[in-house]
Amino acid sequence: NAGVTQTPKFRILKIGQSMTLQCTQDMNHNYMYWYRQDPGMGLKLIYYSVGAGITDKGEVPNGYNVSRSTTEDFPLRLELAAPSQTSVYFCASSYSRQAPGEQYFGPGTRLTVT
C-alpha cells in the first residue's frame, strides 16, 4: 500500500534557486493538500486542490505555486527559494463527497534554504 508518496526526502537549496516537490497518491482521492511545518508550530496549509484542474490558496501561499493535472499528482513549486521557506513540507489527500473524509499524509520533505 503506497498511499501518499513524496520526493525528495531531503533537499538543500541556495537562495534564489527553484525546485518542485513531488506528491503522488494512489487512493483515488479527490482532495489533495500541501502543508508546511516549522519547528514548534502547527501545520500551516499552503495550497489545496478539490480535484484535477482545480487549486486554491491556503493560509500561507506566498512564494509557492501548484498544479493538478491528474487525480494522482499534486506538485508544489518554489520559484525563488528564500531562507523563510526552510521547513518540512507535507502532502496529504482525502476523499470527500457528501462529507469530508479522513486525511492521509505523506512522509514529508525536509527543505533547507541557505
Added chain:
Amino acid sequence: KQEVTQIPAALSVPEGENLVLNCSFTDSAIYNLQWFRQDPGKGLTSLLLIQSSQREQTSGRLNASLDKSSGRSTLYIAASQPGDSATYLCAPRQDSGAGSYQLTFGKGTKLSVIP
C-alpha cells in the same frame, strides 16, 4: 479564524498509566475532528476521526471524545506503552468555502512514556 490549543505541551508518564490529552478550538462549526500522531522526523499517522454528530470514537486503547458546543476534544490512552511516545496532534475540520474542507492544527502534545 479557527484556533486550536493543546494542553499540556509535553507530558511524561510511567508505563502502564492511563492518560488524557486535551484539545480546545474556538469555532464550534466543525464537520469532524481528527487526531494524529507524529513520530520524530516522520509524517502524520491518522489515529481517529470523530464526526461532529458523534460523542466518542474508539480504536483499541485509544478513545476520543468530542464536545462540539464547548469546543473541546480529549484523547484518552489506556495502559500506556513506550511505543506510544510521540507527538499527538488535534485538527478540527471546517468548510472554508466552495466545498473545501480544511484542517486547522494545534501545536501538539509531546508524550513520553517511561519504561
